Amino acid sequence: MSTEVISQIDVDRTRGDFHYPEQHTFDAGTGLSHATIDYISDVKNEPDWIREFRHKALDVFLSKPMPTNWASKDLENIVFENIRYYLANAQRPTRSWDEVPDDVKRTFERLGIPEQERKFLAGVEAQFDSEAVYSNMKKALGDEGVIFVGSTDGLRDHPEIFKKWFGRVIPTGDNKFSALNSAVFSGGSFIYVPPGVKVKHPLQAYFRINAENFGQFERTLIIADEGSEVMYMEGCTAPKFETATLHSAVVELVALKGAKIQYVTVQNWSANVFNLVTKRAVAHEEAEVKWIDCNIGSRLTMKYPGVILKGRKARGEVISIALANNGQHQDTGAKMIHAADETTSNVISKSISIGQGRATYRGQVHIPKHLKGCKNNTECDALLINSTSRTDTYPAITVRGLGNSVQHEASVSQVSAEQIFYMQQRGLTEAQAMSLSVNGFVNDLVREFPMEYSVELKRLIDLEMEGSVG
Amino acid sequence: MSLVIHNLHARVVGGQEILRGLNLEIQKGRVHAIMGPNGSGKSTLSKVISGHPDYEVTAGEVLLDGVNILGLEPDARARAGLFLAFQYPVEIPGVSNANFIRAALQARLGEGEELDAVDYYGDLYKEMDKLEIPRAFTARSVNEGFSGGEKKRNEVLQMAMLKPSYAILDETDSGLDIDALKIVAAGVNAQRGPGIGMLVITHYQRLLDYITPDVVHVLVGGRIVHTAGPELAYELEAKGYDWIREELAESASA
Numbered sequence: 078m079s080t081e082v083i084s085q086i087d088v089d090r091t092r093g094d095f096h097y098p099e100q101h102t103f104d105a106g107t108g109l110s111h112a113t114i115d116y117i118s119d120v121k122n123e124p125d126w127i128r129e130f131r132h133k134a135l136d137v138f139l140s141k142p143m144p145t146n147w148a149s150k151d152l153e154n155i156v157f158e159n160i161r162y163y164l165a166n167a168q169r170p171t172r173s174w175d176e177v178p179d180d181v182k183r184t185f186e187r188l189g190i191p192e193q194e195r196k197f198l199a200g201v202e203a204q205f206d207s208e209a210v211y212s213n214m215k216k217a218l219g220d221e222g223v224i225f226v227g228s229t230d231g232l233r234d235h236p237e238i239f240k241k242w243f244g245r246v247i248p249t250g251d252n253k254f255s256a257l258n259s260a261v262f263s264g265g266s267f268i269y270v271p272p273g274v275k276v277k278h279p280l281q282a283y284f285r286i287n288a289e290n291f292g293q294f295e296r297t298l299i300i301a302d303e304g305s306e307v308m309y310m311e312g313c314t315a316p317k318f319e320t321a322t323l324h325s326a327v328v329e330l331v332a333l334k335g336a337k338i339q340y341v342t343v344q345n346w347s348a349n350v351f352n353l354v355t356k357r358a359v360a361h362e363e364a365e366v367k368w369i370d371c372n373i374g375s376r377l378t379m380k381y382p383g384v385i386l387k388g389r390k391a392r393g394e395v396i397s398i399a400l401a402n403n404g405q406h407q408d409t410g411a412k413m414i415h416a417a418d419e420t421t422s423n424v425i426s427k428s429i430s431i432g433q434g435r436a437t438y439r440g441q442v443h444i445p446k447h448l449k450g451c452k453n454n455t456e457c458d459a460l461l462i463n464s465t466s467r468t469d470t471y472p473a474i475t476v477r478g479l480g481n482s483v484q485h486e487a488s489v490s491q492v493s494a495e496q497i498f499y500m501q502q503r504g505l506t507e508a509q510a511m512s513l514s515v516n517g518f519v520n521d522l523v524r525e526f527p528m529e530y531s532v533e534l535k536r537l538i539d540l541e542m543e544g545s546v547g
Numbered sequence: 548m549s550l551v552i553h554n555l556h557a558r559v560v561g562g563q564e565i566l567r568g569l570n571l572e573i574q575k576g577r578v579h580a581i582m583g584p585n586g587s588g589k590s591t592l593s594k595v596i597s598g599h600p601d602y603e604v605t606a607g608e609v610l611l612d613g614v615n616i617l618g619l620e621p622d623a624r625a626r627a628g629l630f631l632a633f634q635y636p637v638e639i640p641g642v643s644n645a646n647f648i649r650a651a652l653q654a655r656l657g658e659g660e661e662l663d664a665v666d667y668y669g670d671l672y673k674e675m676d677k678l679e680i681p682r683a684f685t686a687r688s689v690n691e692g693f694s695g696g697e698k699k700r701n702e703v704l705q706m707a708m709l710k711p712s713y714a715i716l717d718e719t720d721s722g723l724d725i726d727a728l729k730i731v732a733a734g735v736n737a738q739r740g741p742g743i744g745m746l747v748i749t750h751y752q753r754l755l756d757y758i759t760p761d762v763v764h765v766l767v768g769g770r771i772v773h774t775a776g777p778e779l780a781y782e783l784e785a786k787g788y789d790w791i792r793e794e795l796a797e798s799a800s801a
């Protein structure tokens with residue numbers, strides 16, 4: 078039974094490593110200027126406020142320095158002039174796979190998306206380069222008032238909700254890459270769940286990069302109204318090119334009073350992708366936001382999902398798994414900003430560094446002095462596979478005030494030669510032994526995943542370990 | 548059909564020689580016991596045979612049913628039928644016992660072959676019952692937090708599940724209480740038969756009361772220096788190793 082699932086949701090990087098010849102009707106050209114922005118706005122036929130928002134964001138982007146002072150020098154290798162910022166065939170996704178162009182459809186079929194949709198999803202959005210090509214949701218959800226569309230459609234068809242929340246959780250100037258996204262964003266999901274509606278099955282988005290020298294800048298906005306519940310899952314792949322690809326998303330979540338949002342990511346970009354993503358949520362009174370974030374692919378990932386705990390008794394959680402293989406740097410973490418009494422946050426991060434791989438944890442927990450009854454728990458564990466592997470932890474915990482509590486644990490362990498020998502003596506190859514250790518290390522976190530994703534994650538880990546042993 | 552160790556010389560990589568021309572033949576269907584003073588090289592022998600990377604073989608060969616296995620990776624040797632019950636079993640955090648043994652069995656199957664889960668758990672529970680291991684141990688991480696005796700039982704459980712053709716048991720009796728010793732010995736005896744050759748390393752005659760060996764060897768200074776029947780174990784228990792060392796010294800000077 079488990080093998081059946083594996084063969085159907087197998088999106089390992091080797092399987093993602095293919096691409097079809099490009100044919101784009103809409104192409105903003107190479108490089109970034111105010112003209113690029115006008116092109117995007119024209120093509121999308123956007124209202125003026127968005128056009129202005131984009132232009133201002135570009136100025137902010139240009140004025141901000143690269144964060145190389147605290148982050149990786151590798152960022153200097155992004156050549157913004159060589160990137161193409163908008164590539165699409167159409168602005169409206171279809172509601173039927175039959176209407177998706179053949180090559181694109183074949184891509185998503187190879188990645189198993191339509192099949193997953195039939196098996197366990199309430200809705201799917203499939204983005205190919207800059208725009209969603211397919212977007213559909215079970216009819217019953219639409220009848221309950223749930224909105225699940227691409228951001229382009231969200232802006233056009235639901236401006237009253239869109240405008241109210243867009244850019245409110247993550248301001249343009251939050252960081253250089255949120256500014257870049259704000260300037261050229263396209264694609265991503267827009268979700269609204271009405272009060273009290275509990276979406277039982279996950280909604281899924283799949284982000285696919287096909288083109289070379291390209292940047293994907295999706296923008297996702299999820300609003301869970303009072304007492305509603307939703308789970309969103311995203312996956313992604315790209316073919317491996319010699320040149321660098323840029324992926325820079327902004328994801329904003331709003332959980333209103335008593336709402337619950339779970340956001341699951343399995344990031345499996347090819348090893349030439351710079352993945353620089355800003356993700357943040359606001360949790361109102363008694364709301365719960367949980368980020369489950371797995372980073373397996375990419376060349377450099379910088380991503381620190383956060384929750385602003387704005388209402389009394391709000392809960393925020395980040396569960397994060399990062400796997401850094403040779404040539405990869407996973408710079409991940411979490412931000413928990415407590416802004417109301419009795420708010421609680423929990424961060425559990427596990428990273429695995431293989432070969433020359435580097436994993437960095439950056440955490441920020443902020444509990445100001447005037448708050449009472451707040452709690453944070455942070456655990457970060459690192460597993461090193463080789464003596465050349467590297468891990469760094471930068472926790473920044475500012476907790477003031479008496480009635481607040483914080484707990485922080487960190488550990489670094491290494492898979493020992495004795496463990497590997499013991500497992501090999503039982504007949505497992507070195508790679509199988511490594512996989513088993515790594516899976517053992519992340520096991521308790523993987524249990525938090527929907528079953529289909531935990532099987533996929535296990536399979537991805539096996540593949541990484543196979544590739545890492547000679 | 549036998550496991551032949553011929554003129555084996557081995558040292559810690561870049562270090563001192565520990566095995567110095569060791570000869571031994573373990574026949575399928577028989578139980579050999581090895582006794583010897585602390586530090587004489589018993590555990591080293593077991594690890595060199597199974598391919599531990601800390602040691603390098605400088606001369607000699609190890610033939611498993613006629614095939615020299617010294618060039619093989621440890622896992623290939625294991626799949627060829629070799630099993631080592633460790634003197635100090637290793638803990639593997641996060642990996643459940645049941646998954647571990649299952650993965651080890653799965654590794655012995657060909658491409659595309661899948662272990663039948665129902666049969667597997669049936670076998671596992673049967674063997675656990677024989678060794679009086681509680682069911683809860685299937686879900687616990689391999690050896691993690693196990694008591695000394697529990698670890699040893701778990702080694703014998705793995706041996707029962709993997710059905711090797713040659714098994715080396717390195718001080719499987721140490722750390723076992725008297726009742727556990729009987730249970731584990733019964734478990735080992737149940738596995739005795741024409742299809743398996745065993746090498747039982749022990750310091751105590753007591754174990755050999757339960758697992759009666761066909762042959763007893765004495766290992767001193769990296770060599771087998773004496774071989775006799777089961778009665779040798781009693782003699783060693785009564786007299787220690789000095790008389791053997793003296794005999795050795797005499798024969799060396801003669």
Ligand SMILES: Nc1ncnc2c1ncn2[C@@H]1O[C@H](COP(=O)(O)OP(=O)(O)OP(=O)(O)O)[C@@H](O)[C@H]1O
Pocket residue numbers: 559562565583584585586587588589590591592601634
């Ligand atoms: N990896 C190693 N590095 C350094 N010395 C080693 C290593 N392995 C074994 N030795 C040394 O080789 C000698 C033999 O050790 P070994 O563990 O084989 O003894 P043993 O006969 O099993 O002893 P015991 O009865 O105490 O278990 C000892 O002096 C030991 O210190």
Ligand SMILES: [Mg+2]
Pocket residue numbers: 589590591634717
């Ligand atoms: Mg020993």
